[in-house]
Amino acid sequence: MPVTEEQRQQVVESAIREISHIATLPEVTLRIIELVEDPTSTAQDLHAVISNDPALSSRILKVVNSSFYGLPGQISSINRAIVMLGLNAVKNIAIAASLAKLFRGGELTPTFSAKELWNHSNATAIGCKLLSDTMGMGLGDESYLAGLIHDIGIMVEMQYDRSKLIDALDKTGAGPDGIPTTSLLVTEEQVFGANHQHFGQGLCAKWKFPAPFAAATGFHHNPTAAPSEQSKLVAVVHAADCLAGRIERGFRLDNPDCNIHREVREVLKLNDEKINELTEKLQSMVADSANMI
Numbered sequence: 001m002p003v004t005e006e007q008r009q010q011v012v013e014s015a016i017r018e019i020s021h022i023a024t025l026p027e028v029t030l031r032i033i034e035l036v037e038d039p040t041s042t043a044q045d046l047h048a049v050i051s052n053d054p055a056l057s058s059r060i061l062k063v064v065n066s067s068f069y070g071l072p073g074q075i076s077s078i079n080r081a082i083v084m085l086g087l088n089a090v091k092n093i094a095i096a097a098s099l100a101k102l103f104r105g106g107e108l109t110p111t112f113s114a115k116e117l118w119n120h121s122n123a124t125a126i127g128c129k130l131l132s133d134t135m136g137m138g139l140g141d142e143s144y145l146a147g148l149i150h151d152i153g154i155m156v157e158m159q160y161d162r163s164k165l166i167d168a169l170d171k172t173g174a175g176p177d178g179i180p181t182t183s184l185l186v187t188e189e190q191v192f193g194a195n196h197q198h199f200g201q202g203l204c205a206k207w208k209f210p211a212p213f214a215a216a217t218g219f220h221h222n223p224t225a226a227p228s229e230q231s232k233l234v235a236v237v238h239a240a241d242c243l244a245g246r247i248e249r250g251f252r253l254d255n256p257d258c259n260i261h262r263e264v265r266e267v268l269k270l271n272d273e274k275i276n277e278l279t280e281k282l283q284s285m286v287a288d289s290a291n292m293i
């Protein structure tokens with residue numbers, strides 16, 4: 001039964017209302033986001049926020065020291081990391097490291113667990129940075145974070161109504177190779193009356209995430225409908241999501257074909273050869289970054 005826009009809005013609103021009791025954005029993440037939004041914030045401000053959370057500090061340093069950043073020698077302090085990578089990069093790593101906590105909930109079906117979604121989110125984030133750097137787009141850090149949260153709407157569904165999400169996952173008819181016969185986007189609409197893009201966008205609004213992240217969450221499967229100011233970032237997230245689905249054991253329940261939209265291929269100058277090359281590169285970067293956060 002098709003739902004109206006108004007009904008969909010109601011579903012999303014009630015889901016976000018329900019989960020706000022259980023899923024609050026960690027206080028430390030909120031404070032880091034405030035710093036990201038504030039162009040006058042300094043390294044001292046960031047240091048002051050992070051130093052209250054030793055577990056977060058050590059996760060950040062683990063990321064900074066991973067082969068992903070390829071820094072010479074061991075970085076043992078947040079201040080040093082800021083000097084080496086820049087304030088913006090460290091802010092984004094800090095948000096990423098604090099978000100990992102939200103992806104909890106164990107295995108729901110044989111083809112889906114929160115941990116797998118987190119791994120996919122990481123792969124997409126790395127793919128975003130890879131694409132942006134390859135194309136010289138200068139969106140590296142921003143797109144990394146956008147990639148990390150693009151499927152957060154699935155976590156909203158999980159916390160809102162676990163059994164409905166299991167139903168939607170089962171309806172995809174995913175085989176042992178992980179390739180479903182029906183996209184999760186379709187089955188979510190059948191079960192919830194909205195898909196994870198709607199839920200994710202609702203959550204980003206509730207958490208007052210910067211607009212680019214809300215756009216990446218809300219339009220990653222439909223990049224040509226994204227607001228024009230965010231279209232480049234959304235194109236990168238869409239393409240990275242497809243690349244991340246193509247790698248070994250890549251998550252593709254919501255994207256069975258992993259085909260990059262024609263217009264996005266044009267914007268990012270991606271032909272089949274380039275896509276294969278980037279998929280291979282991503283595969284090895286993801287392997288290197290295993291358990292990074």
Ligand SMILES: [Fe+2]
Nearest residue numbers: 150151220254
């Ligand atoms: Fe998705």
Ligand SMILES: [Fe+2]
Nearest residue numbers: 124150151241
């Ligand atoms: Fe995805």
